[in-house]
Amino acid sequence: MRKTPVPLLLVIVLLFGTLLPQATQASDRLRLIRDAEIEGIIRAYATPLFQAAGLSPQGIRLYLVQDRTLNAFVAGGLNMFINTGLLMQAEHPGQVIGVIAHETGHISGGHLATRGTALAQTRGALIATYLLGLGAALATGESGVGAAVLSGGQDIALRGLLQYTRTQESSADQAAVTLLQATGQSPRGLMEFMETLRGQEVLLTDNQDPYLRTHPLTQERIIFLENAVRQSPYADKPPDPELVVMHNRMRAKLVGFLQPLGQVLRAYPEDDVSLPARYARAIAYYRIPDIEKALVEIDGLLGESPEDPYFRELKGQMLLEHGRVAEALPEYQAAANALPNSPQIRQALAKAQIQMNDRDLDRAALDNLAETLRQEPNNPSAWRLAAVAHGRLGDQGMTALALAEGAFARRKYAEARDRAEHALGLLEQHSASWLRAQDVKNEAERQVNRNN
Known part of the structure; x- marks a missing residue:
């Protein structure tokens, strides 16, 4: 059976019974994805907010959930989860930043710790199992889908675990506005996000986005945010232009990886020569797979930005997945040279080096894997690659x-x-x-x- 090349985004499927509020069917499961570029963008959005809240940015783990609905939540203490649907539907970075500010308010307010000892113990066990499963499956650094399935038998609905009170929601809103003010950013994005949710209140529960079901929305909250926008000295301040560029790339990348080709081309038609459009099409063509079309698009991007590590990484993946390892190697090396602290890129480079079946490259692969494992010591795929390299070296x-x-x-x-x-x-x-x-x-x- 021929293996079809699959995205750079590593999808990890973790089965938890009825974890999600809408998870009443076997197909509705919590799915995490990993991508070095997108994680870096979210980290850029979040770090100033974490710092303003007196939280260590390194102490908060950010996870991307592959789900088309609008949702974000915190769980297990210092773990923040953001749906890809929210990222793709957000029109500008200010909307995502506003949601992150709100969720940061839940963390800094200790809201997860106020739900009773029994619930805390249950949640703790659930998240511990969840993160153990993630540790067992995440960040292979390889192209393709991570198919690790965790069958823990938990039957606790996420709605029960993550249901905030109206008081906690108002408190998180206030904290969000304070954090946005402290970082010189407008609360308008958060207000826009809440107004989008308000439009869903008339829908039946099963048709609402899960954020609305776990974060109760009230007219008082909307009024508070409207007043916050009116009173903010940053109300009409646009998002940082650099963040806008990053946001548009992120949306294009997610669409390219997660949507069918037809939808990608409707969003980014071939006569659209913008960077995000060409990025999305390169990824979509690669997924079909149509490697020649994909290479034309990515080579065009590299012609304009030859030092871009994520374009290099993507080209390396395209070539590696098609057996062109010797061509992929310099692409991954260039990406790793630009981002030496990226565990995913270093591991992808190590995989390409090992596939060259060269003792010197095996030693170089072990150096790259050492950096990956320093940051992600529970990465089984990195250990497997290390075992291969050590074995070849005797x-x-x-x-x-x-x-x-x-x-x-x-x-x-x-x-x-x-x-x-x-x-x-x-x-x-x-x-x-x-x-x-x-x-x-x-x-x-x-x-x-x-x-x-």
Whole structure:
């Protein structure tokens, strides 16, 4: 069966029973996607707000949910989730920033901690399982769909977990306005978003966007935001032009990856020669796949912006997926040179290097994977690649340790214990790697005993 090339956006499917409010059918599940560029854009929107709220930007994890509806929520303490539907429907960055400011208000207000001990324990267990599953499946850095499925058997509706009171909603609105004021941004985007939701109030519950169902909207809230806009010295201040450029690229990228070709071409017809349009079409043609058309579009973009790391990354993926590894390698290398701290790009480069079957490139791949794993130590695919590279270089002890780490990241604790035990017999006693293998073995053994 021929494998069709699939998006750079890594889709991770996590099955949680009836997690989403609309999740009454098997097809309605929480899906996360990963993309280095889009995550960077959201981080650029959010960081000033987090800082203004006295929160550590590095301490808050941002997740993108592949869902066409309007929604955003915080869960499990410092985890913020944003639907792709919200990102694609937002007309300008101010609307997304306003929603992030509101959700930041929930975090800074401690609203998740006010729902009772029993609910907190349930939510904590759910999110812990969720994030463990994410750790076991996320960020392969590979092209394609991550198909890890987590079958935990949870039956708790997200609506119950995330239902805020009207008081909490008003408090989060006030916090959002304060944060936007502190960062010199207009509250108009948040007001526009709420007005969009107000238009859905007449719809039946099942047809409403989930944000409206978990964040109760009242006339008092709308009036508050209208007054906030009137009183704000930044009311008519447009979003930062640089953020507008980023926002338009993000929307185009999401449309290109997540919509059928026909819809992509209706949104970005071939006579549209703007950067976002060509970006969306390059991705859409790649997905068909029509690699030659895709390369024409991406080469045109690179001709204008040869240093753009995300254009380089996309071209590398196109070529790698079509077996043109030697051509893909310099594209990934250029992307990694521009963004050396991107774990996804470094891992994609490592994968291309390993596919070249060259010992020097295997060593270079291990250097890239070390950076990926420094940031994402529970990345099983990175450990798998590391095991391959160590194996080719003849280092059996490190191969065994990498396999143990990967098994532990996948929560295969018995396998992790056994592989770590094997690594202990191969590694130099009391070396750093030997001590790490001992730690993996002990923790895996503890998990095995706990689950028995």
